[in-house]
Amino acid sequence: MTPLTKKMFRDLWHHRGQMISIAAVVATAIMTVLSMRGVYESLVTSRDAYYETSKFPDVWVQLERAPESLRKQIAEIPGVASVDTRVSFLATINLDQIEKPASGLFVSIDNPDAMLGRLHLRSGRFVRKWDRDKVMLSEKFAITNSFEEGDSIEVVINGQLRAMEVVGVAISPEHMYIVPPGSFFPDNEAFGIVWMGRQTLSALDNMESAFSEAVLTLQAGAVEEQVKADLDELLKPYGGRGSYGRPMQISHQYLENELKQNKTMGTAIPAVFLAVVAFLLNIVLRRLISTQRQEIAVLKAFGYSNADIGRFYFQFSLVAVLVGALVGLFVGVWLGDVMIEMYKEFFVFPNLQYKLSGSLLFFALLVSILAATVGALGGVRNAVALPPAEAMRPQAPARFHPGIFERMGLGTYLSAATRMVLRNIERRPMKSILSALGVSFSVAILIIGLFMFDGVEYMMNLQFNVAQREDISISFNRPLTPDVELDILRIPGVAVAEPFRMVPARFHSGHLKKEAGITGRSVAHELQRIITADGDIIPLPLSGIVISKFMADHLQVRRGDRVSVEILEGRRPWREVEIVEVVEDFMGVSAYMEIGQLHRLVGGARSVSGANVKVALGQQEKVSRTLSDLPAVAGVASPRSTYEIFQKQMSEGLFIGIFFLIGFSSVIAVSVIYNGARISLSERGRELASLRVLGFSKREVAVLLFAEQGIITFLAIPIGWYIGYLLSQAIALSLITESYRIPLMINFDTYVYAAGITLIAAIGSSWLVRRRLDRYDLISVLKTRD
Template identity: 55%
Template structure:
């Protein structure tokens, strides 16, 4: 019963950990969004007068509309040798923001009349050891300005703060800087104007109609397209994590509780078979079927009770640890593990139901047993020749192997269910480990094959192509390749998307387009190469044309042919040759940044020079990004694999140990007789444990198949607009999963062997028939 209780405990633990973490994150997020008045819609534009905000406020369905100024600028952080990027966001000096309010962590709010006061994001301050009272130097609109940090804060818009074009937070080099709107407006030529709108919906608002109307209002002012909360990056990442927790908290407990039900069925059936006489006596003395059934059902409930007590304790502890871990990734004002009595009740109720289902067949057998029949020993089972006998292969096997195979063939249901339980244990390991195969493969393609540059420079605004020559003249720079980003709106029928077209040079070597299968995709002279996800969303294929609205400069409207579709991993990508993109926009030959190849050892010198250039907004190093990412991934991977090993080990040991224990109980007299006849302990152990070994071997390929299928389903379920992982399961994952299962089987075999060695031969042989 202990092994069954362990399986139940893990099932309850996973429910309380995953679902409890989900509930805690969801509750914390909802309260945070509500208290900070998190917007429902965002819209960026070039420039509009403040008077326009009243017109936006009057759109039917809009509850509150607010304007603000938002720009990226270079920050000079003494502790790092590369330019840092600051996202400057305006806030009112005289009152708190109407929407997306800040939660102060240290210091105070800005005051009116002090144009140099700023509040910075908490993680940026911690990473660079800034405290209130320190000075932050920034290059704002080409001018160096000293800013006084008066506080640190978090914002619901940046619970997961990722710099533009990055995959995960880089707190040292990216921060949010909130500055008074009266101070920020003049330095960005936004005095009496704004370039971003945020708003919330009223009751029963039509979101699509409001967004369409907002786009129409902002179009004359360089509107870049409004987007809803569902497309806001930080919210999207948090929502994806919540969904994954919810799914795992449903699927894994089902597997564990199904295994527990199966084990209970086996154990109780064996118990009833060995207590036939006792059941007959109880019925003869007047005990009713219900009383007998409740008696045996109580054994199942005892296992559930033990598992419940342990599972609740472990689940609450592990849930608290999980929430603490999430607190390192997501910024909430308060984040603590909250487990409700309702969730505990559901977990216990489902576990009890699973136990009852597993026990029901055995209990029914007990209550339906007539007393007169139960007084007699159970008649021997009727067997027929097995497959090996019919094929004439039994003579080729040793006697012990023949006995093992016969026992397996004579109990197909138990064998199948035992193998299925072990297979699911292995499948859980495959699912837990394949994700790292996919991520490592994706990182290898992204950082070693696609991003071949040593450094990527992004400018504050597009610059003429002549900037390439200035960068090329820096000591240590061996190759320079320009690129350009142009925001556009793509339309195909009634479908549309706002994306950025990436312009690359023909024959680019430093930034290549690599598909998910590792093949390089060349850029044709004209037309778009787009990501498969975007092509599916727009319902277009190669050869189709899409309508293009350029959202900057002359705001050209035209059509462009789709000349290629590439399966990639991040965002909604659109690529075009740089010269073709410049012709499309009918503007000057400008670039948004450059990719650099540099001589080893020169990176630090180049960074110092770039740090003093006002035009350079940020400098990224793919090698450093990959190293940091792999460090974080390794830490998370070991924790995940540890828990997956524990989960699958509990199932494997429980199934194999119970199978061997039941076999020992059923065949105790037979095995004792063999010992008396001269069989050694080792030979008797082979007969008993060989059956479990064959079941384990049978389960391994089945577990691979189940794990492969579950991994494929999980891959499809987490494909989003911002992030997609390839479906990669390495041979090593299959091997490690099989080895872990075999180790669990060996461990349970040693436990049974120990019990077998201690068997009292005289007592067993005294057993009445």
């Protein structure tokens, strides 16, 4: 080991507090890169492989009913590689063990080996086309309700109660994320996928030799838009609901959203941390080099070259960074595993594992070395530029100027001590600004993390406590006459029944189009209400239509405009309708009309497609059961139970999330403030000792030292709030999808927590430095030259 290397290790040891704090920031950066980006890569790789091997479709379409013979015509559409047809519908499942109503998406299976979106068997066997009363269940639903092969499950299809035998448990690439209709959160207890042999299922739904859903894969180079247009044209007479591609497929969409978020966060967070590393190394090395002027001069006088000196300080910062990177590597891989396990709670893959790719590891090392280099650059340049003779002389006293307050004429109101503090901040404005910026990121990180919870909580609360106030929501498996309301009211325990009509439609404005269901309700109905993102309740207008802002933006229309509506059922009329209100809601894409208006719009017989029900206290379970057994009822849902599940999952997620957020935020706050205070102490040690000699108490001196960090922290907090707000806004905007839009709603508490945690970190780091200040030897400081 050369003497210079020995010196490096001793210097590192001497400055271990600062080096450890910098290494911690590096470790966090590397940890977030390797975990978030690593998880992102692992998810993408697994998903792509899964899609590939399972022949994941490119296009989906639901329709009323088409003869199986149409399949051949679909296959002949130019660009189509293969076609698969199915029968699928929602139906009720009777579960004795849970109180709330359960339902399933029933999907037919012809040939498990030849299907598109091939299932992956987890246990048992596949159902076959001709199997009678045998089903396969989706994995999460089976596990949550403890179904195993050989168990019997009761289903209610078209009013017929049937006991089915569970023969297998499977997963599907089309259902990696399973949400009940109308929700956006999995409810594995009350909703699952049920696969059944095509023959049995068709018979139950009167769909023999017919299909209600088609899925296709496309040839390479096919134009998806064209294929969809041709397909929609072909299916028009059969009640086609409009075809859609992968971006609109629910499971794919949620996964894609999650991936996008992961990628953004996995890039933004490490970038912030690495910027903090570069800044800290810069200020620490500058200070180190200025205290080591004489040593540098002596080394140069002995014949060490500028390159030797430069390399020394560069290696110095590299060691801190590499130690941090190594720690970050281990923690990052561990965290990646943990995150993958968390993903498995929501997304079902056949084989998902955290895999760290060589290129990501290389990239992580490269950026950390880059941060070390950028950080070391300024200080090293100073060291190299110093001629030996000059380096041996002590540094000239620092130059100061009257500060901004004094130039404004407020100087007379400030004590000499206050002026000291202010001038120190102003003397190096860049350093002060960057320190404040660093600390403000510690606030901002907490805000953007907590905002996700605030926004989702706010959204769910509005959705389930203000907008959807029904106890039970039922959907019918065929259109019923409006007087079904009276039948429902006759059921014991039902207090209010509000039937609604849901009509699939396609909205057109110029060349732009968007599919959405139109909900028709009576203006007297009170259970479901239209709400805006601000929580305002919008009364249902007597004429015209209310649409989601998401759709208005998509169609580029505004309130007062007229749009063309293509009804996707019955005689499929085209109508013009006036937009009387655009509502900024946050779930799904909706359109609302007064039910009488909707009947006129669609033409034909008046009918309803479902009802919202309010039940008497304690009657929920009983009423649910009665309703599920009705032949016309396809599904029974309880919004409240969805909300409860959401809240449970949320509070668990919140706990883990907050744990990491506090960690991230504290690492930044502590490292910036601790290093800032340490450098201040080193630069101003003799100044502070002088004050002690002049009769200032330890406390007063500590106040003077920490006032600077204190002011920086206090300035940083509102800046952090603002940055946090802007970043939250950016995140909210980037996460706008058809399924949900997280409102930019940041609770007051969140601002307080963010500031509080940063303040605690600041006080903690000051305390560490304060101990050092208290141990300062007054005499020796004053007797040495600077």
